[in-house]
Amino acid sequence: MIGFETIGNATITVFDNTPVLTTDPWINGKPYFGSWNHSYEIPEEQLKNILLSKYVWLSHGHPDHIDPDSLDLLKNKIFLIADHYGDRIFNDLSKKYKCLKLKSNSWFEISKNIRVKSFADWNQDSCLLIEINKKDIVLNLNDGSALGWSSEIKKILSQYKNKFLLKLINWGDADMINFYNHHNEFILPLAADKKPCGESYNFYMKKWNCNFSIPFSAFHRYCRKDSYKMNQYCTPLEQHYTNFDNKNGEMFPAFIIWDSIKEDYKKINPNINNSSLFDPETFGDKWNDDLNKDDKKDLEIYFKKFYQVKKKFGFLSFKVGKSEFNLKFSEKKEGIEFNAPRNSLIYAIKNNIFDDLLIGNYMKIKLINVPSLYPNFTPYITKYGDNGLATSREELKKYFEYYKFNSANYWIDFLKIKSEQIIRTKIEKYRKLYFLARKLKRKLI
Known part of the structure; x- marks a missing residue:
């Protein structure tokens, strides 16, 4: 065949x-x-x-x-x-x-x-x-x-x-x-x-x-x-x-x-x-485990290397077991709180696979004075950073220059995706309006 x-x-x-x-x-x-x-x-x-x-x-x-x-x-x-x-x-x-x-x-x-x-x-x-x-x-x-x-x-x-x-x-x-x-x-x-x-x-x-x-x-x-x-x-x-x-x-x-x-x-x-359903412990996760001193240092090293995160967020907070650890970048009021089991959190940052933790959907997240993880957190941490190995301002510039040079329709698609990201951050507040606009757009295209 x-x-x-x-x-x-x-x-x-x-x-x-x-x-x-x-x-x-x-x-x-x-x-x-x-x-x-x-x-x-x-x-x-x-x-x-x-x-x-x-x-x-x-x-x-x-x-x-x-x-x-x-x-x-x-x-x-x-x-x-x-x-x-x-x-x-x-x-x-x-x-x-x-x-x-x-x-x-x-x-x-x-x-x-x-x-x-x-x-x-x-x-x-x-x-x-x-x-x-x-x-x-x-x-x-x-x-x-x-x-x-x-x-x-x-x-x-x-x-x-x-x-x-x-x-x-x-x-x-x-x-x-x-x-x-x-x-x-x-x-x-x-x-x-x-x-x-x-x-x-x-x-x-x-x-x-x-x-x-x-x-x-x-x-x-x-x-x-x-x-x-x-x-x-x-x-x-x-x-x-x-x-x-x-x-x-x-x-x-x-x-x-x-x-x-x-x-x-x-x-x-x-x-x-x-x-069957599996206990988190099957995969090494115990929700009662606390962060230790080395874990906190690892979290600090991992997140402070991301230029865009330090630029756009004032802090990140981690609630793990009975412990709480706060990373402060600036006086900005925008931040994110993560509530996760210690094992998979630390494994994710040590192996540069933070998206696996996000998509697993057992970690709980609170957004503080920010409407969404997009466009300034998830792409820069998981896509350009963990997978693309671009974390600093200079590396990010080289990263996007590479795709500009190696993609036939970079600017057309870039402008489209940027407009979609702007809309995405407003979806939760204007959900009904968003779906109405999307329906009209799809009928016209």
């Missing part, structure tokens, strides 16, 4: 008679310090195809896409990595595995009938175009937005008959949503509104001019006892199709086998994953 199949969370396995390429194979692990598990099991046949693939493309550093436990099952494969500033993923994985760095917007031949183009963006995400048999093309956006490459990718897509969009679309729980107000009351996230996902599929299929779409990169559930309540904000599979309008194309089931020769698909029916 020449074609592909989709399975797991964000895995597409591509065939040229045999499996030749698989993407983001999260197979065994429980990412985000044990907070996430699969929504669906991976059937034996699909697992076999993942393990037989010659190449493995990895999109970005989140552990539901690069899972250490799963990578050990693929140690004899060739890993394909995007050409990011800092090369953290490439350098880290090259110590243990065979890795190739893909130059953005350059075709790489996988086999006789399969070739790919990878695109790195300044958010430390990457997307992949997969050409199959010279007539089908898959746009694997996974969790990203192809920042800096939108016009170039649209131009390439226009040359193909069957265009498949694979992109994270859900109610919005795949980010930090565990916020509390000054009364210590949980703040309902945007995901609580449970807006119809089908409308987003309509919009993005039209935006990218794709005639097929497949739900993708959205199949997880929370499995820690201190995060499982977030499952109410996870999007059930059937809800992806709500309000979908097929005038611009067709929306396929999430798990399929596509035959490029027959131009038809078969549905895969994986079992629902009904695994």
Whole structure:
């Protein structure tokens, strides 16, 4: 068979008679310090195809896409990595595995009938175009937005008959949503509104001019006892199709086998994953553990290296067990309070994976005189800093110069994302107005 199949969370396995390429194979692990598990099991046949693939493309550093436990099952494969500033993923994985760095917007031949183009963006995400048999093309956006490459990718897509969009679309729980107000009351996230996902599929299929779409990169559930309540904000599979309008194309089931020769698909029916809930202690987290003297020093060293955080925030506060530690940067009144278990907090800062702690959604956060973690905290800490290795003012300048020079549509997409970030900080206050404006925009575009 020449074609592909989709399975797991964000895995597409591509065939040229045999499996030749698989993407983001999260197979065994429980990412985000044990907070996430699969929504669906991976059937034996699909697992076999993942393990037989010659190449493995990895999109970005989140552990539901690069899972250490799963990578050990693929140690004899060739890993394909995007050409990011800092090369953290490439350098880290090259110590243990065979890795190739893909130059953005350059075709790489996988086999006789399969070739790919990878695109790195300044958010430390990457997307992949997969050409199959010279007539089908898959746009694997996974969790990203192809920042800096939108016009170039649209131009390439226009040359193909069957265009498949694979992109994270859900109610919005795949980010930090565990916020509390000054009364210590949980703040309902945007995901609580449970807006119809089908409308987003309509919009993005039209935006990218794709005639097929497949739900993708959205199949997880929370499995820690201190995060499982977030499952109410996870999007059930059937809800992806709500309000979908097929005038611009067709929306396929999430798990399929596509035959490029027959131009038809078969549905895969994986079992629902009904695994147990786990105590935080299973993953080394004891909520009663206090910070020690060395921990406080580590927190100070880690956060004080971030130029943007010191510029925009007056303080950061950490409540861990019965201990409290405050980092003061200036007299500014803007700050953030984190309430987290000691083990995963200290592990995250020592290993530069603070986003794993945020997305795990068991840590509690209070925003003090700031409307959002965006745009001045999360991107600068987790994207440009931890993954891009740019923390100082000088390093950040070099970081963005790299993407300006190496992205075909940098300024077009940069201005779009900046306007979206401004809107994002106002969403909580003007939620109804925001959704009305978004609905009108999507009808007009």
